[in-house]
Amino acid sequence: MKNISETFSQLQQQIDICCQRHSRQARQVRLIAVSKTRAIADIEQVIAAGQRHFAENQVQEAIDKIEALRRYPLTWHFIGQIQSNKTPSIARYFQWVHSIDRLKIAQRLQQQRSVHLPPLNICLQVNLDNEPQKAGVAPEQVLPLAKQLLDLKQLRLRGLMAVPKARTDYQQQRQVFAKLRQLFDDLRQQGIAVDTLSMGMTNDWSAAIAEGATMLRIGSAIFGERQ
Numbered sequence: 590m591k592n593i594s595e596t597f598s599q600l601q602q603q604i605d606i607c608c609q610r611h612s613r614q615a616r617q618v619r620l621i622a623v624s625k626t627r628a629i630a631d632i633e634q635v636i637a638a639g640q641r642h643f644a645e646n647q648v649q650e651a652i653d654k655i656e657a658l659r660r661y662p663l664t665w666h667f668i669g670q671i672q673s674n675k676t677p678s679i680a681r682y683f684q685w686v687h688s689i690d691r692l693k694i695a696q697r698l699q700q701q702r703s704v705h706l707p708p709l710n711i712c713l714q715v716n717l718d719n720e721p722q723k724a725g726v727a728p729e730q731v732l733p734l735a736k737q738l739l740d741l742k743q744l745r746l747r748g749l750m751a752v753p754k755a756r757t758d759y760q761q762q763r764q765v766f767a768k769l770r771q772l773f774d775d776l777r778q779q780g781i782a783v784d785t786l787s788m789g790m791t792n793d794w795s796a797a798i799a800e801g802a803t804m805l806r807i808g809s810a811i812f813g814e815r816q
């Protein structure tokens with residue numbers, strides 16, 4: 590049996606080396622372990638190696654895991670498409686939502702997030718490659734939507750997220766991440782205090798680091814191929 594703890598630690602080392610190469614501080618690049626479809630026992634191996642941030646894309650599957658792993662001090666990130674009827678659970682169980690692309694969903698989360706909890710950290714998902722089947726706002730919608738979210742006090746706009754088309758060429762990977770970086774810089778220029786660029790997965794995380802990612806969302810490189 591393959592040792593997930595070991596694979597995880599090796600990945601973390603590769604990320605640290607990549608950060609050095611691009612003059613990034615390793616603590617400014619947070620690894621989020623994407624645990625969707627993975628068994629509790631596998632997740633516990635990663636926790637044992639020191640990981641605390643996990644991401645899921647199905648609400649019920651996530652709740653089962655969050656409940657089962659309550660004894661650990663974990664932070665949970667939602668990265669999937671959001672159906673309206675799932676917002677109460679998301680508002681209750683998660684600390685981060687990376688996949689906001691509609692005001693209506695944000696308004697529901699605003700209403701449903703308990704005032705006894707800290708504001709929900711959110712990122713806007715951007716559809717960088719203009720893929721019709723994919724979630725995310727068009728690049729030109731980022732600024733108007735971001736401005737509307739600032740009024741929602743139970744939410745805290747942290748930044749931008751994207752899932753670009755899979756590309757194998759490193760320079761092409763960098764080019765598309767540079768677009769997200771530009772949109773992020775534009776928001777900051779407008780005085781919107783974002784600090785999070787959620788980009789980079791198993792096949793493109795090093796390009797994402799080179800372009801300024803602050804959160805990598807990685808599943809397969811930690812847990813192995815998904816079924």
Ligand SMILES: *Cc1c(COP(=O)(O)O)cnc(C)c1O
Nearest residue numbers: 623668752790791806807808809
């Ligand atoms: C599944 C998923 C990931 C992780 O993908 P890997 O290729 O397994 O690293 C990252 N982000 C989102 C939004 C995902 O759905």
